[in-house]
Every structure is written in C-alpha cells, then in structure tokens.
Amino acid sequence: xxxxxxxxxxxxxxxxxxxxxxxxxxxxxxxxxxxxxxxxxxxxxxxxxxxxxxxxxxxxxxxxxxxxxxxxxxxxxxxxxxxxxxxxxxxxxxxxxxxxxxxxxxxxxxxxxxxxxxxxxxxxxxxxxxxxxxxxxxxxxxxxxxxxxxxxxxxxxxxxxxxxxxxxxxxxxxxxxxxxxxxxxxxxxxxxxxxxxxxxxxxxxxxxxxxxxxxxxxxxxxxxxxxxxxxxxxxxxxxxxxxxxxxxxxxxxxxxxxxxxxxxxxxxxxxxxxxxxxxxxxxx
Numbered sequence: 589x590x591x592x593x594x595x596x597x598x599x600x601x602x603x604x605x606x607x608x609x610x611x612x613x614x615x616x617x618x619x620x621x622x623x624x625x626x627x628x629x630x631x632x633x634x635x636x637x638x639x640x641x642x643x644x645x646x647x648x649x650x651x652x653x654x655x656x657x658x659x660x661x662x663x664x665x666x667x668x669x670x671x672x673x674x675x676x677x678x679x680x681x682x683x684x685x686x687x688x689x690x691x692x693x694x695x696x697x698x699x700x701x702x703x704x705x706x707x708x709x710x711x712x713x714x715x716x717x718x719x720x721x722x723x724x725x726x727x728x729x730x731x732x733x734x735x736x737x738x739x740x741x742x743x744x745x746x747x748x749x750x751x752x753x754x755x756x757x758x759x760x761x762x763x764x765x766x767x768x769x770x771x772x773x774x775x776x777x778x779x780x781x782x783x784x785x786x787x788x789x790x791x792x793x794x795x796x797x798x799x800x801x802x803x804x805x806x807x808x809x810x811x812x813x814x815x816x817x818x819x820x821x822x823x824x825x826x827x828x829x830x831x832x833x834x835x836x837x838x839x840x841x842x843x844x845x846x847x848x849x850x851x852x853x854x855x856x857x858x859x860x861x862x863x864x865x866x867x868x869x870x871x872x
Contacts (some may be wrong), residue, residue: 596755616684621721623737680734697726744772754852754870809868
C-alpha cells in the first residue's frame with residue numbers, strides 16, 4: 589500500500605513538472621503577426637511593463653518624440669510603442685523565445701527559409717514575410733534577431749514596405765488617388781502647402797510617411813522618415829551615404845542631399861546618414 593501511495597505521489601509530481609514546462613513553453617512562444625510571450629501587438633505600455641517589469645532603457649523615435657523603443661535586455665526583447673501608446677512592433681534579441689516551429693535567436697538561418705520560404709530579401713541578411721507578420725536578421729549563418737509586426741492584410745496600403753524608385757512605397761503608388769489613403773488611414777495629422785507647385789504635403793505621424801498630393805488629389809510623391817521602408821538593395825533611413833552611392837551611383841549632390849532624377853528617388857542626409865527618402869515620378 590505504501591509503495592502504491594509513493595508511486596502515485598511520484599506520478600503527480602512528474603505531472604506537475606510537465607505541466608509547468610508546458611506553461612513555460614507556451615509563455616515563450618513567438619507568434620507571427622501577434623506577439624511574443626506575454627507581449628502582444630496593440631497592448632498599451634502599462635500592460636507591457638506589468639508583464640516584463642520596467643525597461644532597462646527607453647529611446648524616443650527620432651521621427652516622433654511620442655513614440656518609444658523600450659529595451660528589456662534581461663528578457664532579450666525590445667518593444668516599439670507608437671505615439672498612440674500601443675505596441676506596434678516587437679524585436680526578439682535573445683532569451684527563450686521561439687516560434688512554434690522552434691526557431692529562435694541562434695537557430696540556423698537555413699531553418700528560416702526551410703520553414704517559411706524565400707520571403708522578401710530586405711538588404712543583406714534580412715528576410716521579411718509581410719503576409720505572416722514576421723521578419724528575421726541572419727548573421728554568420730544564424731538568426732540574430734526576429735521581428736514581429738502586423739500582417740500585411742492588417743496594415744492597409746503599407747504592404748511589403750518596399751521602396752521602388754519612381755513607382756511606389758509599399759501599396760502606395762504614384763498617380764493613385766489620395767482619397768484611397770484617406771479612406772484607409774483617416775485624415776492626415778498635418779497638411780502643409782508646398783507653395784508654387786500647388787501641392788500639399790499630407791503627413792501621417794504613426795506611419796512616419798508624408799504624401800505629396802497635387803491640386804487634383806493625386807499622389808505625386810512620398811516622403812519617408814523611418815527605416816521601416818527599404819529598397820530591394822537594403823537602403824533605408826539610417827543607411828550611410830556610402831551605401832547610397834554604392835547602390836545608386838553619384839547622383840546630383842546638394843549640401844545635404846543626393847538626387848537621382850532619372851530614377852525617381854532622392855535622399856537627405858544628417859551627419860552622412862539618410863534621414864529622409866523621397867520617391868517621385870522619374871524626371872520630376
């Protein structure tokens with residue numbers, strides 16, 4: 589009888605341990621397009637700190653002082669909180685976090701493409717799966733960072749966030765009606781006259797993008813001040829002047845600008861780093 593009781597107790601203890609491991613594993617899951625462990629896209633900052641504690645470091649976005657990047661170094665996470673106070677992106681930099689397929693920081697880079705396919709190459713070693721809401725940085729053959737963002741279908745018009753000179757930025761195309769954007773995103777946060785051109789610059793703070801709109805209501809160009817948008821070669825806000833020249837050539841140089849009129853793209857620099865990218869119709 590005593591042996592049976594001990595066996596029963598041992599079984600219960602093993603079951604408790606297994607259940608504890610299962611709960612821990614479930615709490616460490618990276619869910620594409622949704623969140624990482626206890627942190628989900630759309631949560632408020634207070635909910636994030638309740639789950640993770642106070643951040644080790646807080647940085648304001650250079651394009652929006654009301655947006656913040658919260659670093660939780662001991663957890664291996666960085667959480668981007670938008671100007672509305674809600675989580676709009678999560679970066680996994682280490683820790684126990686893994687996708688349901690078992691991919692985490694340190695996993696073989698080949699496992700990413702084997703699991704998800706080729707994806708969109710966004711510069712050297714960066715792959716994004718916009719329709720799934722997940723991206724990876726791969727360095728020296730291993731995953732170095734994992735990014736969680738809204739799925740493409742949940743981000744009207746932003747799409748793959750790819751910059752195609754002279755043509756489009758994500759799903760926003762030169763020549764399309766501005767009303768299509770206003771219907772998807774609402775009214776712009778600010779509208780500024782551009783003088784003699786009779787165009788207006790309609791800025792959307794959350795998306796960190798400005799739209800150059802003609803008097804006829806057509807989009808004539810886009811102005812970006814965030815590294816979320818990127819060319820297929822990997823050039824984005826934050827890239828060096830040398831990177832731009834290597835990809836696009838010398839261009840027409842101003843004091844702080846490089847303009848590629850024939851290609852339909854221009855770059856503004858602050859301390860030799862891209863601080864603004866403008867896409868226009870070629871020859872404009």
